[in-house]
Amino acid sequence: MKREKKDYYEILGVPRNATQEEIRKAYKKLVKEWHPDRHPENRKEAEQRFKEIQEAYEVLSDPQKRAMYDRFGYVGEQPVYQEAETGSSFFEDVFREFENIFNRDIFDVFFGEESGRRERRKYARRGEDIRYTIEVNLSDLINGTEIPIEYERYETCLRCGGTGVEPDSGYIGCPRCGGTGRIREEKRSFFGYFVSERTCDECGGTGRVPRELCHECGGSGRVLRRVRRTIKIPPNIEDGGHLRISGGGNAGYYGGPYGDLIITVRVKSDSKFRRSGRDLIYDITIDYLQAILGTTVEIPLPEGGTTMLKIPPGTQPETVFRLKGKGLPGEYGRRGDLLVNVHVEIPKNLSREERKILEDLAKRRGIPVA
Numbered sequence: 001m002k003r004e005k006k007d008y009y010e011i012l013g014v015p016r017n018a019t020q021e022e023i024r025k026a027y028k029k030l031v032k033e034w035h036p037d038r039h040p041e042n043r044k045e046a047e048q049r050f051k052e053i054q055e056a057y058e059v060l061s062d063p064q065k066r067a068m069y070d071r072f073g074y075v076g077e078q079p080v081y082q083e084a085e086t087g088s089s090f091f092e093d094v095f096r097e098f099e100n101i102f103n104r105d106i107f108d109v110f111f112g113e114e115s116g117r118r119e120r121r122k123y124a125r126r127g128e129d130i131r132y133t134i135e136v137n138l139s140d141l142i143n144g145t146e147i148p149i150e151y152e153r154y155e156t157c158l159r160c161g162g163t164g165v166e167p168d169s170g171y172i173g174c175p176r177c178g179g180t181g182r183i184r185e186e187k188r189s190f191f192g193y194f195v196s197e198r199t200c201d202e203c204g205g206t207g208r209v210p211r212e213l214c215h216e217c218g219g220s221g222r223v224l225r226r227v228r229r230t231i232k233i234p235p236n237i238e239d240g241g242h243l244r245i246s247g248g249g250n251a252g253y254y255g256g257p258y259g260d261l262i263i264t265v266r267v268k269s270d271s272k273f274r275r276s277g278r279d280l281i282y283d284i285t286i287d288y289l290q291a292i293l294g295t296t297v298e299i300p301l302p303e304g305g306t307t308m309l310k311i312p313p314g315t316q317p318e319t320v321f322r323l324k325g326k327g328l329p330g331e332y333g334r335r336g337d338l339l340v341n342v343h344v345e346i347p348k349n350l351s352r353e354e355r356k357i358l359e360d361l362a363k364r365r366g367i368p369v370a
Ligand SMILES: [Zn+2]
Pocket: 174, 175, 176, 177, 178, 179, 180, 181, 182, 200, 201, 202, 203, 204, 205, 206, 207, 208
């Protein structure tokens, strides 16, 4: 992974010696200011800024990550929204080696359900993607269109800025670790007796927990909102194709970035055309005289409008004319063909005059008729 050097202090606009309170205030202000929904005209840029702000806050609001960032200019080997392992004890290191060897969590072997607690640690992570299917008609699929949609998603709670902490309520010492940020465990195993120490999962090693959870979101940092958004469907998208709208999904947890909105575009069936893979089939019936003498017919196009098709003299029934590139869009926007299937109608009832003309014609050509 390429590691970009980002100045988190600059992103939040705070000095390097800023207090946690100053960082939190700056974050809350910026996250409101750069919420992508407030910048419909340059959404891409706002999403980028929004993510950067979230990322900067995620690091600077965590004393351990901030210390690491101040020292090394980055946090962890992995993207910062994943948990950066910090300050593990000797035993954890040894056991991590075992985990690697056996490819399983050796803590489970020794500690049983005790280790499950490690999972509950409140670390920043990306919000979930949201999937949405849009049905469009044939002409919109080919020409492109804009479709307004409405859906529910979790958004970053504006009251607490996603932290889950009630603003200005302050902190108290962590009851789980007694304010030390570390948890010691004495364990007996077939190796003998040993002491393990690990980061407190309740306070994440900070030794303190918020006095009050946010009154708006109840501490989750996210609130469910109904959002409207206009989806731009580009021309010639494949039926069943996907559009990914970055940051359109659920808000991240504890300051993590938003997930994406993934739109599946499906074409509605059309009464005029039948489908055969990427090709469209249009059925047309012409009179037997038109088949014999030739004619020009008007063919509707899937993108709207019509085209004129020349039927040459002597066209046989069920002849198929291929209009290249007038079918359904496929991969890379390349369209299939429009197949015009020509049926010829033989009249069931003829007028006396018509019958007379045809009988004369048959006689002249020596064709026996009834
Ligand atoms: Zn604690």
